[in-house]
Amino acid sequence: MPSDGTGKAGLFVSLEGIDGSGKSTQARRLAEALRAQGRDPVLTREPGGAPGAEDIRRLLVEGDPDRWSPETEILLFTAARRDHLERTIRPALAAGRDVITDRFADSTRVYQGATRGDLRGLVDDVHALVIGIEPDLTLILDMDPEAALTRGLARRSGEDRFEEFGLPFQHKLRDGFRALAEKAPDRCVLIDAGRDADAIAADIAAAVAKHLV
DSSP states (O other): OOBOSSSOBOOEEEEEESTTSSHHHHHHHHHHHHHHTTOOOEEEESSOSSHHHHHHHHHHHSSOTTSSOHHHHHHHHHHHHHHHIIIIIHHHHHTTOOEEEEOOHHHHHHHTTTSSSSOHHHHHHHHHHHTOOOOSEEEEEEOOHHHHHHHHHHTOOSOOTTGGGOHHHHHHHHHHHHHHHHHOTTTEEEEEOSSOHHHHHHHHHHHHHTTOO
């Protein structure tokens, strides 16, 4: 957590979870809460968060579900993440600003590494070589896959390629994220996202408060 010299250290927070679990809403609320405390967070997302990464995003989230193989997706996501890291995340942290990202490497570990084949080793190897950092805190929003899928498809955002893999895929994703939380308890906090937004935001604020300097 680099400091800007004022005594405030930048905190790197990621929000993870299945499609439709409310990550974007809660990431925005967290950023607003930190601003109310006098901090200056950067709110960003993946894939995306930088110009080149946003171009790659359109390749990944639009189109037919079978557009890419899992191996190709791993490389595309990592390319977008590298651009995001270079142009957005590292400069913000170096300036002592908090970074809140809607998804980071854990999504690739679960979506491509665990649910569409046994590719976790490849994901981890590429991540170590090209990215090399983890968030200080990862908030995993956990909720019923059927309810989340209904919510996600109702958005009709045009970015529903992964939702179109269907409910069994969403169940696999949930299992993958829950397993990740168990394996990395020092970094990951499981949040019950099946409640009203205020209750979820309160739990997130409490988890983040423990890491603020």
